[in-house]
Amino acid sequence: MPELPEIENIRQTLEHLGTVGRKFQSVELRRQGLRTPFPPQMSQKLKGQTIKGISRRAKFLLFETEEFVILSHLGMTGFWRTEQSAHYKKHDHVIFHFNSGPQLILNDTRRFGILDLLEKSKLNKSVWLKYLGIEPLASDFSGDLLFTKSRHLKCTIKSFIMDQKRIVGVGNIYASEALFRAGIRPTRKAMTIKHDEANALVESIKKVLHEAIASGGSTIRDYRDPNGNQGGFQERFSVYNREGSSCLQCGHPVKAKVIVGRNTFWCPNCQH
DNA sequence: CAGATAACCTGCGTGC
DNA sequence: TGCACGCAGGTTATCT
Numbered sequence: 001m002p003e004l005p006e007i008e009n010i011r012q013t014l015e016h017l018g019t020v021g022r023k024f025q026s027v028e029l030r031r032q033g034l035r036t037p038f039p040p041q042m043s044q045k046l047k048g049q050t051i052k053g054i055s056r057r058a059k060f061l062l063f064e065t066e067e068f069v070i071l072s073h074l075g076m077t078g079f080w081r082t083e084q085s086a087h088y089k090k091h092d093h094v095i096f097h098f099n100s101g102p103q104l105i106l107n108d109t110r111r112f113g114i115l116d117l118l119e120k121s122k123l124n125k126s127v128w129l130k131y132l133g134i135e136p137l138a139s140d141f142s143g144d145l146l147f148t149k150s151r152h153l154k155c156t157i158k159s160f161i162m163d164q165k166r167i168v169g170v171g172n173i174y175a176s177e178a179l180f181r182a183g184i185r186p187t188r189k190a191m192t193i194k195h196d197e198a199n200a201l202v203e204s205i206k207k208v209l210h211e212a213i214a215s216g217g218s219t220i221r222d223y224r225d226p227n228g229n230q231g232g233f234q235e236r237f238s239v240y241n242r243e244g245s246s247c248l249q250c251g252h253p254v255k256a257k258v259i260v261g262r263n264t265f266w267c268p269n270c271q272h
Numbered sequence: 273c274a275g276a277t278a279a280c281c282t283g284c285g286t287g288c
Numbered sequence: 289t290g291c292a293c294g295c296a297g298g299t300t301a302t303c304t
Contacts, residue, residue: 002297035280035299059298076297077282091282110281112298155275164299171297220297221284261277263295 002074004059004136004169005212006223006231010080011056013225017082018101023050024065028095030088034108035075038094039117046070046117058132058168062123069123075112077222081105109222133166136205141167143199150190150198157193158186159260161205170205173218173240176265178204180239185271186264187257211236239265 002010014020027043049065056062061080063070072080082102088095094106094115106115118126134141146167150160161167162175170178179186181204184197193201217223217231220241224230234241238248242265243256252269 006297073298075281075299109283110296110298112281114299153274159275162298173297218297223297260275262298 002059002078002217002223003171003174004056005174005209005233006217007056007059007061007074007169008213009217009225009231010074011054011061013227014054014080014104017226019104020051020053022098022101024048025097025099028097030093030095034078034093034111034113034115036114036116038115042117057129058135058164059171060128064120067120069118069120071114071116071118071123071126071128072106073114073128075108075110075114077110078106078108078113079222079224080226081107081224081228082226104226131165132168133164134168136167136169136202136209141202141206143195143202146202147193147195147198150193153190155190156186156259157184157188157190157201158264160190161201162260162262167205169209172262172264173220173237174205174208174212176240177238178208180266180271181208183271185268186259186266239267241265 024046027046029038029042032038045068049068051063051065053064054061059073061072083105084102089107091107091109092105093108096104116128123129149166153160158175158179161170176186178201182197182201184201212218212233215232215236216225216229218233219230220234239254242254244253247254247267247270250267250269252267254265255268256263256265
């Protein structure tokens with residue numbers, strides 16, 4: 001489900017809801033795990049710990065306490081929501097109970113998500129974060145960098161920008177959208193991207209991610225922020241999910257094709 | 273070894 | 289109405 005803009009939106013919404021400062025009473029695990037087993041002794045370890053901050057790395061949400069970091073990846077269908085009463089829904093797998101304020105509930109239909117607990121000092125060495133690439137919204141993510149890193153690579157430019165070992169946070173929606181804005185076909189080999197195209201692509205990635213964050217992310221089916229609100233960026237897709245419809249820029253029909261296992265959309269007239 | 277594909281899991285829309 | 293099939297925001301184990 002969620003790519004960088006959705007995770008960032010969840011992070012900001014949780015902050016606005018006053019999650020920072022809450023103290024854990026218990027953690028209720030309603031099954032053994034998701035994609036991986038839940039960490040042992042989670043409730044015992046977190047009891048009495050206070051959430052000091054909520055940050056994001058790639059598509060991971062990180063809840064920091066005095067001693068630990070709770071690491072949450074939402075896979076395809078995961079989301080967090082707050083709930084005043086103990087009224088649970090199907091696929092509510094984890095409930096954070098605090099000393100005050102609403103409960104925080106992790107719901108994940110397909111269970112592709114991850115929830116882990118790490119000692120603070122072991123965070124950066126953890127297998128989850130160790131191999132992650134550069135943050136696309138960081139100032140050192142530049143056209144120069146993308147150009148240099150993509151030389152001699154035979155993979156498509158689409159799979160390049162979606163590879164979390166290289167660039168983090170860009171998933172299937174924003175890959176198509178960024179390539180459209182940059183005028184680059186997703187089928188191009190990464191090694192054929194010219195220097196000025198690399199510059200345009202990096203600018204497009206940053207811009208599309210910023211715009212998506214500002215409009216609350218994209219809701220295709222499951223995504224909700226912790227208040228239960230849908231995103232708004234799906235109404236502003238240029239190409240994603242628009243196969244056969246007219247390109248908003250030139251009127252040509254939008255094409256679709258599966259690339260590295262994911263459906264991919266582009267305008268054959270605007271993108272070269 | 274880089275790159276492509278299958279598998280993990282549930283639900284929903286489509287077409288017969 | 290029912291059922292089979294394909295497809296969905298991600299990642300990784302397994303192939304070629």
